[in-house]
Structures are given as C-alpha cells and as structure tokens.
Amino acid sequence: MAHALDEPLISVVIPCYNHAHFLAEAIESVRAQSYPRIEIVVVDDGSTDQTAEVARRYPGLRYLRQRNQGLAAARNAGLHASTGRYLVFLDADDRLLPGALHAGRECLQEHPSCAFAFGRYRWIAADGAVLPELPEDRPRPPDAYQAFLEGNYVAMHSTALFRREALFQVGGFDARLRECEDYDLYLRLTRTRPVAEHSALLAEYRQHGSNMSAHAPRMLGTVLRVLRAQRDHVVGNPAYAASYRKGVGAWRDYYGEQMLREVRRCVRERQWGDARRTLGALWRLCGARIPNVLLLYALPPKLRSALRRLRQRAARSADLAVEPR
Structure with missing residues (x-):
C-alpha cells in the first residue's frame, strides 16, 4: 500500500x-x-x-x-x-x-x-x-x-x-x-x-x-432557466434536443406534483391567497403537463375560475419560454 x-x-x-x-x-x-x-x-x-x-x-x-x-x-x-x-x-x-x-x-x-x-x-x-x-x-x-x-x-x-x-x-x-x-x-x-x-x-x-428543495415554484423556475442555457448546445443534435425536451417535461412533472400538493394543502387550510399564488406558479411553469381534471377535482368552485384564466394565459406562453429554438 x-x-x-x-x-x-x-x-x-x-x-x-x-x-x-x-x-x-x-x-x-x-x-x-x-x-x-x-x-x-x-x-x-x-x-x-x-x-x-x-x-x-x-x-x-x-x-x-x-x-x-x-x-x-x-x-x-x-x-x-x-x-x-x-x-x-x-x-x-x-x-x-x-x-x-x-x-x-x-x-x-x-x-x-x-x-x-x-x-x-x-x-x-x-x-x-x-x-x-x-x-x-x-x-x-x-x-x-x-x-x-x-x-x-x-x-x-x-x-x-x-x-x-x-x-x-x-x-x-x-x-x-x-x-x-x-x-x-x-x-x-x-x-x-x-x-x-x-x-x-x-x-x-x-x-x-x-x-431548499421544499420551495417548488422557485426551484422549478431556476432549473428551467438552467436548462434553457443549454439550448444553443442542443440545436442540430437530434438526440440532445430530444433529451432536452424530456428533461423539461420531467422537471415540470416533478415540481408540478409538489405544487399540486401545496395547492391542496392550502385549500384544506383555507389559505386562499397562498393557493392562488401557488396555482399561478403551477400553470405558469408547468402548463399543459398538469392533469387538468385532477386539478379541477381538487379545487373548490371559488378557485376554478382563476384556474381557467391562468390556463388560458399559460397556454400562450409557457411552452415558448423553455423549448429549443
């Protein structure tokens, strides 16, 4: 030795x-x-x-x-x-x-x-x-x-x-x-x-x-920015581009699930302001990857209209923010 x-x-x-x-x-x-x-x-x-x-x-x-x-x-x-x-x-x-x-x-x-x-x-x-x-x-x-x-x-x-x-x-x-x-x-x-x-x-x-990983909206926003910085390195490589898209989806699913649990907790405890803010982050960052039916089932009527408005805005912009050019 x-x-x-x-x-x-x-x-x-x-x-x-x-x-x-x-x-x-x-x-x-x-x-x-x-x-x-x-x-x-x-x-x-x-x-x-x-x-x-x-x-x-x-x-x-x-x-x-x-x-x-x-x-x-x-x-x-x-x-x-x-x-x-x-x-x-x-x-x-x-x-x-x-x-x-x-x-x-x-x-x-x-x-x-x-x-x-x-x-x-x-x-x-x-x-x-x-x-x-x-x-x-x-x-x-x-x-x-x-x-x-x-x-x-x-x-x-x-x-x-x-x-x-x-x-x-x-x-x-x-x-x-x-x-x-x-x-x-x-x-x-x-x-x-x-x-x-x-x-x-x-x-x-x-x-x-x-x-720090308990703060799902902030973590997801940052990880998507980190991935977005790689876009110039994946363009022109189909395998890298496919993995990039897979990664974006996986991170949205992972943190989106955490945010969904937080929304439901806020609803149970009648913390309507926190519920709306988390819901806004959920749709802004995760968009169409969130199962809409499950969300609507989890929320009381007074939050459903807010959900629909956020969905309309997110559908126009969320995917464009993180997909490869």
Missing part, C-alpha cells in the same frame, strides 16, 4: 448557513474517513448562529467567514481557499460515510479522463436516523451530457468527487444561482468531459423542513 504522504490531498468544503446544530456531525463524518490525506474547509456564509464556535473546536480545520451570498458563492470561496487535487462539497446538514473519499479516489484513478466521479447515497431523518428507503435508480443514456439534459442523476452533490482542474476550467459554480447551481455545474462539465459512476454508498442526505 502506498504511504499516506504519497496520496493526493482531498479537500472537503463544507458551506454552512445557520446549520451549527448539524455542523459537528458533518465535520466528524469527514474526520472518520479511511482516506489518509484530507483538508477540511468550512465556509461560514454569514451565519447568525454558533457556526463559528462549532468550527473552531476542531484544530487544523480551515474556517472562512463571508457575508451571506448563497451556496454557490460559498462553494466557490471554499474552492479557491482549498489546496487539494480533488474536492468534495459537503452540505453542513449532511454526512459522509467512512469510505466515501477512498471510493471516489479509486474511481477517478481508474477513469483519468473523467471530470468527476459519483456514487450512491441514502436518506436520514432530522435526528440522524437512517431512513429505510433508498433513492430510486433511473435508466439513462450512456452519453453523460445527454443524461444530465434529462435530469440531475447525481441528486446528492456530496457523492461527487471532482478534479480540481476540471472545476477551474469551467469557472466553478455560477454564483448568480441561488439554487440548482450543482445541476448547472454538471451540465457545463459534461459538455466537454465524461464522468464516472460507481456503486459505493457514500453519503447521507438529511431530510428536514429547511431543505
């Missing part, structure tokens, strides 16, 4: 915004890795809780603080402050499993042309208990860029181990994005380089009420 000093350094960047109550678990999960050479960089994105106090309990850890700029900017700050040849970006409320870095490093050794390698994850509850179900595997095209046009097949960002030079070649994360910055990065990386996938279980994704 190679001496530990012969192994390349892996930097684990942990952005944190008001997740001090989870941060120690994230740090401890990195310290428990079987891989011998690790650098931990915690980026405090303007937290108002005890994030600094938690981070400073750990000697040797690099702690950076910046004004609140969002997850993408925090990850970029960690990228620039780090020194490792490889990087993992671990959210402060999640955990790595002990063999995660070793498995990713081995995979990239076997695939030297790949920009990053990723594996599997499992869900945990807010208290850290492992949840019984595993995320579903989905079939995908063999071409990495085509696969990511259809959806975010990494799903949990902390399972990805990146080559440092690959991140700098594409300029890191787009700090203008407040969500979906990981998906945008995968699309930009895979336009020019392959990626590697392996079957090792690497990380634990915590499910709790403050996850």
